[in-house]
Amino acid sequence: MLTVLTKLTAIAGLGVAALATPAMANVGPTLEQVKARGSLECSGHNGSFLGFAEVDDKGAWKGLDIDLCRAVAVAIFGDASKLNVVPISWAQRWPALQSGDIDLVIKASGGTFSRDTELGLQFSRAYFLGTTKAMVRKDSGITSLKEADGGSICIPAGTTIERQVASYADRIGITLEPILFEKTEELREAYFSSRCDLYAQWGPTLAIDRSVSDDPSAHILLPDVMAMEPEVAILRQGDDQWVDLVNWVFSALWFAEQEGITQANVDEMKANPPTSEIGKLLGVTPDQGAPLGLEDDWAYNVIKAVGNYAEVYERNIGSGSIYDMPRDINNLWNNGGVLYPMVFD
């Protein structure tokens, strides 16, 4: 009798839990905290990281990473001013995330095994593929790293790039003389004043350094890819709903690009969605936001505020910016790149 009763209670309990699920389980602890606080705390930089996190003349943050933070903030609050960019150093990223000072890290940081396991962090899908490359002066006649055997190479000290260069040089059987620099501007100056034959760096930074140099056409990026790192948003372990939310915000940006939804035409698209998927994305079909703990029109707000992924990219590091970096591998799948959205069904 007692066991039956216990079972009955258990079943009843399950039933209540099941009933409660649709409303409760959608909001994970992080989202709950963000909503209660009224702002999204996202990683910034203690200074600037060209193209990804910079400060404009008026002290406002801009950049690719910042815009992705902004997209998440807009998805939650429908208001870009609810984003709070916290200036943190590289070393501070993980402690700040784990102590709850910030809600997510979008700081040109790769997904790595040790970050996932030892540090107990969680990743979004990759929003950018960063390759490690080398730059050389055009008049040197070098066209691939193999031809640079015995040359000197400027490398940022204390970074993974140091290791990547060494192992790549081993692999293709050449020796390079590394010259290390702590500060980025020192490193840049050293190469551009010809202290080294080559300059190894995270690809985007390398391309940016070239584009802002006195004579960009005098330098070329070698085709060798020494390493690849997928840049991801990094989150605390154990809040699946928060990971889902960030992933779907990214997906919305890619999906909007794929379907040709832009900041300019999003109103039109919403008023008159050409396909049912677009209707779902933009919240024309009701109840699209609730499963993520968001409003129905979250994706509409995001695109209205920051544009689709192409617009975010071009504005910050692509053709709309001073850096003019081609998208190459970071194109959508249908343009020869590796980025793709999940399906909005």
Add this chain to the structure above:
Amino acid sequence: MASVDYIPRKTVLQSLRDRYFSTLANTALTLLSAFIIGAIIWKVLNWAILGAVFSTQGGAEACRAASGACWSVITARWRLILFGLYPHEEHWRSGLACVVVVVMTVLSCLPRFWSGRAIAIIWVGGFLAFYFLMKGGILGLTVVEEAKWGGLSLTVFIFLATVLIGMPLSIVWALLRRSELPWISGTTAVIIDSIRSLPLLSILFTFAVVLPFVLPSWASGDKLYRVIVGMALFFSAYQAEIIRGGMQGVPKGQEEAAKSLGIAYWHRVSRILLPQAFKNALPATINQIVITFKETSLVIIIGFFEILASGNAAYGTGEWTFAFVEVYAFIALVYFVFVFSLSRYGAYLERRMAVSER
């Protein structure tokens, strides 16, 4: 004619010749040095003023073409350097707060305000004015969270708060260390030496990053204040030893005389011991304060947007990446103005105190 009973004054030309051109080798050396100095001055002048670009009109392009410095990066971004991430339309508050500090310093230089009470009122009052200007929340000023503070005013705030908290603390340490009870003086000595044997950077990191894991959330407060407490502790450990050194310089008879007159402990300390100790310790104290001002730049490593970080941000945009030397030169100038006036003020205090000794 009467005999000359004074040493004849040399004319300028004579003394020049005697000092710099007396022998052939001396002449050569003088000319060479003059040439080198002249060349350096000419080069700096050429770079900093003659060949420099000051206006933002031509943008970064005009700057690249110029032979000299590109001061237009400062013209375009000085507000970012001085005020960091502080909301743009509220910059006047941040600026005014810095003016308050300057006024405060000037006031405390005037002998009229030289009593312990007046100095305390000026500094605490000025500090409060600074704080409320920056933070807002009263008199209709909008609230600006500490996380948004930046640039010069953040540097100044951290410095002031560190010294204002650290100075009384260091007096306490120094007195405890002189205690006649061995367990008090011993414990204090261990505490002071422990703090002094840790690098400031690790203290800052611990207070900024590790403490929130350990402390309950109500006790951890804003990161800025945790860091200030850390810096103040560090400052007080050094300053305590400086003051103790000053105390040791006060003749023992002074205290014994006071005791025999039946003067109570607090009076003895505040009226007899400390004033003399501070006078003895003044040069070292000024030194320590100057070092502390410069050490505030270490907070960049824990993500504060003080003047060095905002300087990095100022040239850290595609347009201005090449102009980092100018930004650093500008920041160096700001530091120089502050530190140099601090040292001059210290030297002035010393002279004044020496006068009272005569």
